[in-house]
Amino acid sequence: MPHQIDLTPLAPHGGGPIWQFALGRTRLTAFARGIQEEGGQLLALWGADDRHLGGTFTLHTAYLSVLGLIWAKTPLEAHAPSYPDIAHIFPQAGRMQRATRDLLGLIAENADDTRKWLRHAVWSDGQFPLRRDFELAQPEAADAYPFVRVEGQGVHEIPVGPIHAGVIEPGHFRFSVIGDRVLRMETRLGYTHKGIEKRFEGLDVSSGARLAGRVCGDSHSAFTWAFCMAVETALETTPPPRAQWLRALFLEIERLINHLGDLGYLGNDVALGFGFNQFWRIKETWLRACREWFGHRYLFDCIVPGGVARDLTASAAAEVVRLVRETREQVRPLIELYEEHAGVQDRFTGTGIVTPALAARLGLTGLAGRASSQAWDARVQFPWPPYQELDVQMALERSGDVAARARVRAAETLESLRLLKTIAESLPPGPLVRALPTSARVCEALGWVEGWRGPVIVHVRLQADGRLDRVHPHDPSWQNWPLLELAVLGNIVPDFPLINKSFNLSYSGADL
C-alpha cells in the first residue's frame, strides 16, 4: 500500500504531515482498499475542473492513515469524467460522490445510490455549477427527491423541516416510526447551499480567508487556519512562531466555547435548565473576554494569510490565565453534577448509540468518533506547529452514546483550558505576520486542522496572479451525518433532539 507508492511530503518545513501523489484511475479502488485494510479512513472526496489549465477533470481524495493525511489526485477524462465507486469501500464517500456529480458532473461508476444530493430545483441535471463554462439556465420544475420508504402495518412517517421549530439550521428529517420508536430516519440536506465554492473563484487570498471562516460559523478559526495553512504551504512560506501560537490560542478558545455551549444544551434537552444557565453563563464570560482581548466574540478574522491580525497583550495573557483558573473551578462541579444526576444519566446513558465497530466501518470522525473508540486527533498524532510543543492528551470513550459524547466534550473542555494556560504563558515573541511571497505560477496545497467538531480540510489552488482558482472546504459533518441516522434507530422520537445535539453537526459547513 502506501510504501509502494511514491508519496511526496506536501510541506517539508511547515504544515502537518500531509503527503500527496498522483493516483491513476485504475488504481483508485485498490489504493482505497489498502488504506482501509490498514485501519485508515477516507476524510474527503471532491473534484476540480482543470480544463482552463490545460488539464481535464481531477478527482481529489484525502485519506487519514498511520502516516498522516494522504492526498491523492486522480485525473479523469475530459469528455465523460468518471471513476470507480469507492462508497462500497468507504460508505462515507456516498454523499460526497453525489455532491461531486451535482456540482461537477463527475460520475462514480456502479454506485448504489445515484440520487442527487446538493442539487434541489435551482439548477437542473446536466448543468454543473463548478465547471468553468457553467451558466445558469432553466431551473427544474420541482424538486423531486425519492426518499426511501418503509412500508408495513403500523408504520407512519413524520417529516420534519426544513425550517425547524427551534433556533437551528435548516434541514429535512424524515422519520419512519412504529409507535414511538424510530425504524428509519433519512436526512435531506443542501438547503443552505449558497454556492460558496464558486464564490471563491477569482477572490484575493484575504477575501478568501474571510469567506473560508464563514463556511461554518461555529468553526471559524478552524476553517480560516486550514485555509491560510493551504495558502502558505502552496506559496512555500510559514507564519512567524508567535502567529502560530496565537492561532492555537484562537482554535482552543473556539473548542472551549463550543463545548461549553453544547454541554449547556445537553442539560437543557434533559430538562436540567440549571446546566444550561450555568454553562452558558461561563461561555458568555469567554465571549465577552474575547471581545475585549481581540475585538470579536467569536474571533472572526483574527487569523489572516501569513499570520494573525490580533495580538495578546501581556496583561491580557495574565487575564487568560486567571480566567482559565476560574473556569476550571466552575466547570468541574458541573461535570460532576452531570455524572451524578440520576435524571441526566438516565437520559444520556444508552441513548443514540454508535458502536465502535459501526463507527469504524462508516468513518465516524472527530469528537463523535472519539466517543466511539475512534482514536484519531490530529493534534495528538500528527501535530502541526505549535502543537508539537503542547503534548495534547486525547479524550477517548467507547460506549458511543450521548453520555460518551458528553464525557468527551467535558474532557476536551478541561484539556483546552490546560492548553490555553500553557499557550498564554509561553507565547514566543516576534512579529505577527510574514508577507506572503508571490509565486508567478499555478500552485496548490491542503490545510488540515483538528477543529472542535473534527478534522477540517481546505484545498486551495492559486492562479499565477495570486488569486484563488479553486477552493474546497471540507467539514467533518459530511462523514458524521449518516451516522446520526443510525444512532437514532430504535430510540424514541422525543430523544432525537438530544441525540442530534450530542453530535451537533453543521448544515452550512456541509451544504456549501
Add this chain to the structure above:
Amino acid sequence: MPARIILRQLFKTGIISEPPPAPDPTLAVNAHALNEEILRIFGRAVGVRHVDAGSCNACELEIHAMNGPHYNIEGAGVKFVASPRHADVLLVTGPVSAHLATALRRTFEATPDPKWVVAVGDCAATGGPFGESYACRGRVANVIPVDVVVPGCPPEPKRILAGILTAVRTAPAHRQAPASP
C-alpha cells in the same frame, strides 16, 4: 449530592441578568409613525420566530446567547415561539439561499398580521460575503419585506434584542411578499 452542587453553585452565581437595551431607531429601515394601539397590544410581549435562510450558523450562536442568563429576554417581553402562526416577529438570518427562498416566503405568509421582519446580520442585510449567485438570492429584502436591519457579523445579542424591540415599537408597513422572481 447533585442537589448540593446545584445549591452551592446557585448561591455563588447570584443573579447575573442585565437590563434590556433601549430600542434603536437607527436600525429601522421603514420609519413609521408609532402606532399607539399596536404598541399597547404588543409592546409588552412579543412572539419571535427565528428563520435561518442560509446563515453560516454564527448569527444563530448569538441568538442562542441572547437566550442565556445574561440577557433575560423574557423579562423584556420577548419569547421565542415554535410556529410562524404564533409569531409577531420573524427574525431572519443569513443570505437567502435559493433552496430556502420558497420556505422563507411561505413562513412569511403563514405569519399572521400584524407582523414585523427583522433581518439579523450583514448577510441578511446585504448578502454579505455570499452575495447573489446561482445558489444565493442575497439579502432578505430581496425575498420578503424587511422592517429592521441589525448589521454585524454576527451582531451581538444586545443589538439583536434592540432590533426586536425597535421593530415592535414601529408600525409594520406592508402585508405582501414580493412575487416570486
